[in-house]
Structures are given as structure tokens and as C-alpha cells.
Amino acid sequence: MAQAVAIVGTGQTECGRRTDVSYPELVYEAVSRAFDDAGLVPDDIEAVVAGSMPPAMEGVNNPHLYWADAMGAGGKPLIRTATCGSTGISLAHTGFYHVASGMFDLVLVVGAEKMYEGDPQGTMATVADPFFQRPFLAGAPGIFSLQSNEWAHRYGIEEKRVRMAAAQLSVRNHDDALLNPYAHIRIKITVDDVLNSRIIAYPVRLLDVCPASDGACAVIMASERMAKKLGRPTAWIKGVGYCGEQAFFSEGDKVVWQSAINAAKSAYSQAGITNPRKDLDLAEVYNPFTFQEMLFYECFGFCDFGHGCDLVEQGVVMRGGDLPCDPSGGTLCTNPIGATGLQRVSEVVLHVTEKAGDRQIPGAKTGLAHAMGGLDQFNGIMIISSVL
Amino acid sequence: MTNRVCIVGIGVVESTENTAEMSHKDLLFYATRRALDDAGLERKDIGGAITATFDFLEGRSLSNQYTLDSIGGVMKPCDLRLGEDGIYSLFAGYMEVMVDPGQVTVVASVQKASERDPNGVGYQKLIAATLEPIFSRPVCSSVPNPGSLESVLAAMDARAYLNRSGLTEQQLAKVAAKNIGNVIQHANVSVPGPEDILKSDLLSWPIRRLTSAKESDAACTLILVSEKKARTLNQDPVFIRGIGWCSGKSFLASREQGTAKETKWAASQAYHMAGIRCPEREIDFAEVSDWYAHRELMHCEALGFCGANSVGSCLDEGLFDRTGALPVNASGGLLGRGNAVGTSGLIRVAQVARRIRSHNNGFKNPRAEIGLAHSWGGIPTATAGVAILGKW
Numbered sequence: 001m002a003q004a005v006a007i008v009g010t011g012q013t014e015c016g017r018r019t020d021v022s023y024p025e026l027v028y029e030a031v032s033r034a035f036d037d038a039g040l041v042p043d044d045i046e047a048v049v050a051g052s053m054p055p056a057m058e059g060v061n062n063p064h065l066y067w068a069d070a071m072g073a074g075g076k077p078l079i080r081t082a083t084c085g086s087t088g089i090s091l092a093h094t095g096f097y098h099v100a101s102g103m104f105d106l107v108l109v110v111g112a113e114k115m116y117e118g119d120p121q122g123t124m125a126t127v128a129d130p131f132f133q134r135p136f137l138a139g140a141p142g143i144f145s146l147q148s149n150e151w152a153h154r155y156g157i158e159e160k161r162v163r164m165a166a167a168q169l170s171v172r173n174h175d176d177a178l179l180n181p182y183a184h185i186r187i188k189i190t191v192d193d194v195l196n197s198r199i200i201a202y203p204v205r206l207l208d209v210c211p212a213s214d215g216a217c218a219v220i221m222a223s224e225r226m227a228k229k230l231g232r233p234t235a236w237i238k239g240v241g242y243c244g245e246q247a248f249f250s251e252g253d254k255v256v257w258q259s260a261i262n263a264a265k266s267a268y269s270q271a272g273i274t275n276p277r278k279d280l281d282l283a284e285v286y287n288p289f290t291f292q293e294m295l296f297y298e299c300f301g302f303c304d305f306g307h308g309c310d311l312v313e314q315g316v317v318m319r320g321g322d323l324p325c326d327p328s329g330g331t332l333c334t335n336p337i338g339a340t341g342l343q344r345v346s347e348v349v350l351h352v353t354e355k356a357g358d359r360q361i362p363g364a365k366t367g368l369a370h371a372m373g374g375l376d377q378f379n380g381i382m383i384i385s386s387v388l
Numbered sequence: 389m390t391n392r393v394c395i396v397g398i399g400v401v402e403s404t405e406n407t408a409e410m411s412h413k414d415l416l417f418y419a420t421r422r423a424l425d426d427a428g429l430e431r432k433d434i435g436g437a438i439t440a441t442f443d444f445l446e447g448r449s450l451s452n453q454y455t456l457d458s459i460g461g462v463m464k465p466c467d468l469r470l471g472e473d474g475i476y477s478l479f480a481g482y483m484e485v486m487v488d489p490g491q492v493t494v495v496a497s498v499q500k501a502s503e504r505d506p507n508g509v510g511y512q513k514l515i516a517a518t519l520e521p522i523f524s525r526p527v528c529s530s531v532p533n534p535g536s537l538e539s540v541l542a543a544m545d546a547r548a549y550l551n552r553s554g555l556t557e558q559q560l561a562k563v564a565a566k567n568i569g570n571v572i573q574h575a576n577v578s579v580p581g582p583e584d585i586l587k588s589d590l591l592s593w594p595i596r597r598l599t600s601a602k603e604s605d606a607a608c609t610l611i612l613v614s615e616k617k618a619r620t621l622n623q624d625p626v627f628i629r630g631i632g633w634c635s636g637k638s639f640l641a642s643r644e645q646g647t648a649k650e651t652k653w654a655a656s657q658a659y660h661m662a663g664i665r666c667p668e669r670e671i672d673f674a675e676v677s678d679w680y681a682h683r684e685l686m687h688c689e690a691l692g693f694c695g696a697n698s699v700g701s702c703l704d705e706g707l708f709d710r711t712g713a714l715p716v717n718a719s720g721g722l723l724g725r726g727n728a729v730g731t732s733g734l735i736r737v738a739q740v741a742r743r744i745r746s747h748n749n750g751f752k753n754p755r756a757e758i759g760l761a762h763s764w765g766g767i768p769t770a771t772a773g774v775a776i777l778g779k780w
Contacts, residue, residue: 054449061518065769068638078635080471101486244467
């Protein structure tokens with residue numbers, strides 16, 4: 001059966017337009033910080049897992065091999081996982097399986113992206129089916145604005161109310177990002193700024209959308225035996241869940257989003273979580289779009305379906321609330337796609353090990369990390385706790 | 389111990405079938421259908437799905453976006469997508485089954501080379517795009533004929549190996565003749581001899597048309613379960629006794645040409661896991677990467693099938709022949725069957741598993757209990773994967 005898996009070190013780079021470093025240098029920055037955090041050196045690592053967006057983004061086929069030296073992966077087992085937006089969480093899951101299967105004791109997991117050097121929307125268009133879907137696509141905002149409208153329409157939520165809740169979420173994320181030294185967009189904004197920002201794809205406005213960022217994240221996973229030997233602050237992976245949907249996104253219900261529901265149920269069941277609102281102390285929900293975050297609250301059982309706005313209005317998901325979400329500023333303020341899911345994991349680890357600095361949620365013991373990817377079709381979740 | 393992992397379903401579609409009439413999705417669907425039929429399972433039984441392909445070769449990003457439907461992976465609890473050769477999906481699947489022994493995991497890979505540029509120039513551009521972009525790519529882009537880039541890179545490796553080992557071009561031709569002969573000997577067709585191989589077009593010395601594998605279409609699906617689960621199926625399981633994979637350094641100029649260190653490292657991991665101490669005696673047969681004829685010999689050496697500097701004499705004595713003591717690429721290998729880049733590694737595993745299942749299967753060496761499957765990719769970082777399969 002599965003062996004317990006610990007996270008013993010994390011490393012993130014400052015995100016933004018990183019013209020000061022090459023791709024491998026960016027990766028090295030995150031990896032060396034993870035080693036410093038764990039008190040380890042590259043020779044200690046037994047296997048490496050790496051990933052990014054599809055290689056069209058990097059312009060290099062198999063980019064993980066291009067970074068092999070930067071990760072200290074030469075002469076070691078190295079595997080690439082990539083699932084678009086959910087790449088980071090898929091990487092974390094792949095690393096988890098490396099250790100939980102009993103094959104390795106120490107595994108380095110790395111996600112990275114240099115979006116300013118590539119063409120993100122162009123790359124995403126090559127993910128879609130070339131015959132039917134690709135001609136209709138208008139980048140990611142087009143797809144997710146459809147989802148937002150469908151959600152509001154399904155439950156008859158007034159447009160004004162949805163926009164106001166989304167604006168409050170945007171302000172919360174931007175405020176939190178000011179506390180996160182690694183965040184990309186670090187500006188003070190108001191609700192009016194969000195409401196008056198220009199429309200990208202109705203109803204999504206500029207301040208409802210994530211940026212394109214350069215950045216990397218690395219995490220070191222260890223077996224129970226190794227984690228105890230290291231004797232450093234440790235977070236434990238308590239549950240993992242992943243689910244993928246069919247290729248044509250128009251064939252699935254994206255409001256009662258079954259892949260998100262299934263992924264959460266699977267992770268909760270492994271972690272013994274019966275009431276997520278009560279059992280979780282924080283959640284890093286993948287929120288490239290403000291509207292989508294509220295939809296995820298419903299799929300993850302934080303509230304009933306159609307009541308996502310309530311959690312924002314009642315302050316439940318704000319810093320200081322019952323279940324603070326995205327206290328890092330979230331994907332909305334930082335999105336180096338291949339690293340984003342791993343940043344969610346890394347942030348939860350920092351909170352449960354009380355290493356989150358200014359953005360620390362006091363007393364956080366258990367958190368949820370999530371990412372969504374594919375063509376509006378994959379959802380992955382990891383539950384992380386300070387207690388084995 | 390009931391947590392061992394085994395293969396219970398094998399499905400392969402190769403270019404001997406009419407792949408021109410099949411899309412990527414069709415190829416994977418038929419491979420998966422055959423694997424499920426082989427295992428006596430249905431789509432509803434599938435618990436996890438893993439695909440492995442190279443995006444640039446597909447002409448489309450994120451292959452599991454569209455392949456999940458074909459392999460029964462929709463709405464399943466676990467799904468991974470790897471950007472690697474297909475054999476890596478076996479490794480990922482192995483680890484998933486070890487974690488959840490109740491799960492039926494499908495691992496799959498597809499490649500449709502026939503949809504790419506038939507003259508090979510497009511493919512050579514992809515090879516250039518695989519290289520490290522700042523130093524290596526500009527140098528390689530200056531190769532006068534862009535259609536020969538892959539051959540030029542392979543030739544550097546081959547020449548270094550020939551210099552080091554003292555092997556001759558005739559011996560490389562012998563490898564190609566052996567593998568091509570292994571495929572066509574059933575069909576009453578004349579088999580090209582080493583002299584015919586040496587007459588084939590020279591791409592970049594010593595790489596010739598017939599000493600390098602031709603690209604092909606293929607799809608392969610394997611179904612993995614735990615030993616406990618296998619007992620509930622009416623199937624002859626093939627056990628995965630050891631796995632290992634490894635990547636070398638990324639910078640082409642600093643790589644030691646003419647060696648197969650990554651294969652040696654991957655094999656030592658797999659041998660350790662399988663408890664194999666003397667591979668030349670304990671391995672009954674092997675399917676190793678013969679992307680180029682010289683690589684087969686390099687890999688046999690790195691896998692420990694012969695002593696250092698004796699690979700040439702082993703080849704000359706027929707050790708690796710179909711009727712030899714340690715048959716290598718008795719299926720025909722990549723030189724005989726074609727190289728579905730990115731899928732061929734998983735097909736090697738399927739061929740080893742089939743032969744272990746089929747007892748004698750027409751081979752003179754009746755002992756086919758432990759087989760080794762190997763995969764190699766060389767650009768930009770040399771990567772190798774090794775799987776050791778057995779009856780128990």
C-alpha cells in the first residue's frame with residue numbers, strides 16, 4: 001500500500017518578466033532555493049520530475065531535457081509530466097507516486113514557465129482539436145467567460161451581484177499578493193478599479209484575469225523514513241485526486257463540474273475529510289479568473305451549488321475568514337503556467353509548516369492545493385497537512 | 389507479497405495494418421480495445437490512464453487532451469500525461485498500481501509518422517527544435533543539408549563508438565541484416581545480407597539508409613494490475629520485475645559520444661530491483677533500441693550482455709541471433725519493424741510480454757522466462773528506459 005509522503009523543502013522564484021535569466025537559470029533559481037530550504041544537495045536526490053506547458057510555449061521540444069543540468073538531473077531518473085494549466089498539480093502527483101510506491105526516498109519536483117518568451121494563447125490554440133474547435137477559439141478567456149456566463153445563468157444570479165463578488169475577490173487577491181515576495185502583479189486596487197477595467201471577454205475584465213508570468217517552483221518530496229531522518233519542518237500529503245474529462249469541452253457540464261467534484265471527493269476520502277469547510281484551514285484554489293474561483297467553491301463542497309457568491313459576501317474566503325482562500329494572491333496575480341499548480345502546493349506547505357512569513361494564516365494545519373488544466377477538462381487536488 | 393505489478397492486457401497496432409485510414413484517435417482506440425479484450429476487461433473497469441508522446445511530433449499540444457477518450461480515461465480517478473517515450477508510461481503506471489493495488493491502469497502511446505513531411509525535412513527541423521537553443525541549435529542549423537541533421541548527429545556518435553570499440557562497418561551491417569531478417573524470414577522473401585546493407589544509401593558515414601530505422605506509425609496499449617487483482621482475471625499475467633530510467637546531461641557538446649551511460653545507469657536500477665546480478669546469464673532474450681545499428685551493439689554492451697570489448701565477437705559468434713543464447717531483437721527491432729518514435733519503447737515491452745506468454749513461440753531457445761525491454765532517445769539529452777519482465 002501507499003507509503004506516507006512528506007514535503008521537506010520548497011523553492012520559488014520571483015515571478016514577472018524575467019529577462020534577467022535564461023530558462024535553465026530560472027529553473028536553477030527555484031531548485032537551489034528548494035535545496036537550501038531542505039538542507040540537501042543535488043547528490044541526495046534519487047529521481048527528478050519536471051514539467052511545463054506544451055513545448056510549443058518554450059520553442060524547445062522536451063524542455064525538461066534542456067533543463068536537466070539546471071536541476072542536477074544528469075545521470076538520474078527524470079520524467080516529464082505536462083497537462084497544461086494543471087501541470088503543476090500533475091507534477092506533484094507524479095512526485096507523490098514516485099515516493100508512495102516505495103521506489104524512491106527523495107524526489108525533486110520542478111515546474112517552470114517563461115511566458116514572455118513564448119506565445120501563450122497561440123500555444124493553447126494548438127491544444128484544441130484542429131478540425132472543429134480550433135477555428136472557434138479565442139484564447140483562454142473566451143472559454144472561461146462562457147463558463148462564467150453559464151454558471152450565473154444556471155442559478156439566476158444577478159449580473160451586478162456576480163460582478164461585485166468577483167471584484168471583491170480580485171481586490172483580496174491583489175492585497176494578498178502585496179504580502180507575497182514571489183508574486184507578479186503587486187498593485188493596490190479598489191473594487192471600482194476592477195468594475196471599471198476594460199472588458200477582455202464578457203463578463204471577464206482585465207482585473208478579473210491572471211497575468212502571463214515567468215517563474216519556476218521546486219518541491220522536494222521524501223519518504224517518512226527520510227523525512228524523520230532529516231528532522232526539519234515537514235508537511236505531509238494526505239490525499240490526492242485527479243480527474244479528466246472528454247476532449248470536446250462542449251460535451252460536458254462545466255457548472256456542476258464533474259472532474260472538479262470527483263477530484264475533490266477522491267482527495268477528501270483519502271485524507272479523511274468529511275466537512276471541507278470545517279476540516280480545511282486554507283485553500284489555494286486555482287483562480288486564473290475570479291468568476292471561476294466561486295464555481296470551484298461549489299464543486300469542492302465549500303458551499304451548496306449556486307451559493308459561491310455567499311462565501312465572498314460573508315467574508316468566509318477572505319483573510320481572517322473561516323476558510324481563507326488564495327492567501328498568496330493566487331493564480332490571479334501570478335501565473336507561470338507550468339509552475340502555477342506547484343506554487344499552490346508550495347504555498348500550502350509554507351502555511352502548514354508556519355514558514356509563510358507576512359502572508360501566514362495563523363494556526364493553519366491542513367490545506368488544499370488545486371489546479372485545473374487541459375482544455376477546460378482536468379482538475380487535480382492535493383490535501384496537505386502538518387500532521388502525519 | 390501480493391503487491392507486485394503485472395501486465396494482463398496487450399494491444400498493438402503497427403504499420404503492417406492500414407494506418408493511413410486511421411486517425412491518432414482510431415489507432416489508440418483499436419490498441420486499447422485489443423488490450424481490454426486480451427485482459428477480459430471492459431472500459432468501466434479502467435481506474436487510471438497514462439499516455440506518453442512527444443507533442444512536436446504530433447503537431448498538436450497536450451496529447452492526452454484528445455487521447456483520453458480513446459483509451460477509456462474520461463472521468464477516471466487518475467490521469468497523467470507524460471512527454472516521454474511510451475516506456476515511461478509503463479514506469480508511471482507501475483508506481484500508480486503500487487500505490488493503489490486495486491486499480492486497473494491503462495498505459496498507452498501513439499505515433500503517426502506518416503502524417504509528417506514525407507521527405508523528412510520537417511522532421512529534421514523538429515530535431516533542431518529539440519536541441520538546446522542558444523549554443524547547439526545555431527551550430528546544427530548550419531549543417532549544409534537540413535535533411536541530414538539527425539544522421540550527422542548519429543554519425544558523430546557512431547564514429548566515436550567504432551573508434552573506441554574497433555568494430556567495423558561490416559559488423560554494423562550484420563546487425564541490420566540480422567534484425568531485418570528476423571522480420572521477413574517468415575514470409576518467403578529473400579533476406580538482404582550485410583553486403584546489401586552496405587550498398588544502401590550513405591546518409592552520413594557510417595550511417596546508411598538500412599542501418600538506421602525507418603519511421604513508422606504505431607499505437608500500443610498495456611493494461612497493468614496488481615498480482616492480487618490479476619488473480620481475479622482469467623489471464624496469464626506477465627510480471628514487471630524491474631524498471632529503471634535515466635537521463636544524461638543536456639548539453640550536446642559536453643556529452644561523451646560513443647557511450648551509452650544512461651542505459652547502463654537505467655539497467656543497474658532495473659537489475660537491482662529485479663535481483664539480477666549476471667544479466668548475460670539471467671536474461672533469456674531482449675528487445676533493445678536499434679534506432680541505429682551501432683546503438684544496438686552499444687546497448688548490448690551497456691546492458692551487460694557481453695564483456696567489455698567483446699561485443700563484436702559475440703555478434704560474430706551469433707550470440708544475439710534469433711537462435712543464439714541471448715536473442716536480441718528477435719522481433720525485428722526498430723530496423724526491421726520501423727521506429728514509431730515515442731511509442732516504440734512501449735511496443736518493445738509488448739513484444740517481450742507476448743513472447744514470455746507464448747512459451748516457445750517458434751524460437752529455438754526454449755527458455756523465455758525473463759526478458760528485457762529497452763528504449764533510448766538521444767536528442768538533446770540521452771535518455772534510456774529499461775523494463776525486466778518475467779513469468780513470476
